[in-house]
Amino acid sequence: MTDSIITSETITTADLAGRYKSTAGTQEGVDKALIAEVMEQINRDGYIILENLFAPEDMDALKADALTRFKHKAGRNNFEGLATQRLYSMMAETDIANPMVEHPLIMGLLDQIFEPNYLLSQLQVINIHPNEAAQPLHYDDGFYPWPRPRRALGAATIIAVDDFTEDNGATVLIPQSHNWGDHMPSDEDKAKLIKAVMPKGSVLFFLGTLWHGGGANESQASRMCLTAQYCAPFCRTQENFSLSIPKERVKTFSETIQRLLGYSIHPPFMGMVEGKHPKRVLLE
Numbered sequence: 475m476t477d478s479i480i481t482s483e484t485i486t487t488a489d490l491a492g493r494y495k496s497t498a499g500t501q502e503g504v505d506k507a508l509i510a511e512v513m514e515q516i517n518r519d520g521y522i523i524l525e526n527l528f529a530p531e532d533m534d535a536l537k538a539d540a541l542t543r544f545k546h547k548a549g550r551n552n553f554e555g556l557a558t559q560r561l562y563s564m565m566a567e568t569d570i571a572n573p574m575v576e577h578p579l580i581m582g583l584l585d586q587i588f589e590p591n592y593l594l595s596q597l598q599v600i601n602i603h604p605n606e607a608a609q610p611l612h613y614d615d616g617f618y619p620w621p622r623p624r625r626a627l628g629a630a631t632i633i634a635v636d637d638f639t640e641d642n643g644a645t646v647l648i649p650q651s652h653n654w655g656d657h658m659p660s661d662e663d664k665a666k667l668i669k670a671v672m673p674k675g676s677v678l679f680f681l682g683t684l685w686h687g688g689g690a691n692e693s694q695a696s697r698m699c700l701t702a703q704y705c706a707p708f709c710r711t712q713e714n715f716s717l718s719i720p721k722e723r724v725k726t727f728s729e730t731i732q733r734l735l736g737y738s739i740h741p742p743f744m745g746m747v748e749g750k751h752p753k754r755v756l757l758e
């Protein structure tokens with residue numbers, strides 16, 4: 475039981491959990507000056523490329539692992555990609571991507587963008603094969619039907635598992651489109667598209683309001699990425715991880731990953747189970 479006195483002023487911020495207090499922000503810290511510098515670019519342009527954040531060998535290991543797990547040869551429509559493989563729910567089978575999902579710099583940026591206890595909204599490996607057409611341009615948090623311009627309710631990483639080149643399907647994006655109102659990209663806007671060309675192990679980090687899409691793959695080789703999308707703690711996640719990742723596996727994950735998967739509370743009680751903290755269901 476908590477002995478906090480709840481008032482009209484504190485009802486949306488009070489941490490009512492008695493046993494499992496919020497662990498938001500307890501991950502390894504990152505230099506504040508670096509976070510401020512990166513955030514300045516994200517706020518201005520809607521994105522940043524963090525070159526070589528991960529070791530190429532870790533990318534090779536992730537690729538070898540993912541290639542054994544794809545269940546389908548291609549997507550079901552031109553958004554998933556008719557020459558693109560997607561691996562969903564990988565945490566149900568392997569934790570090879572966990573260090574990338576919870577990297578301290580990524581968490582440090584998300585701490586600046588969202589309220590505490592933000593969530594992992596989806597996690598995918600995307601393998602774009604030769605001859606794939608460009609994906610329709612979109613912004614990732616567009617399914618939250620709130621008028622633009624507005625704050626980002628989502629943010630994403632696209633981690634280059636292969637080198638992203640001029641012709642192999644590097645993600646394309648429109649700088650500063652995170653500030654747009656509710657209009658579709660015009661031909662003039664599309665002329666400003668840039669390609670996220672980057673060496674493997676690099677990360678494209680962008681706000682959920684930034685217009686972007688997978689690029690056309692005009693090369694002879696496939697282009698793989700790992701992408702994690704995160705959302706504000708009061709938004710519905712794209713994947714329902716409580717159903718897709720067995721509790722026995724979640725128990726083995728770090729505190730940060732558990733929190734990202736929804737074993738956390740957005741004050742005062744969003745995410746509760748039978749009025750209790752979800753960790754009680756996970757751990758007791």
Ligand SMILES: O=C(O)CCC(=O)C(=O)O
Nearest residue numbers: 600644645686687688689
């Ligand atoms: O694969 C990419 O480069 C981008 C994919 C994407 O934006 C998506 O599937 O929502």
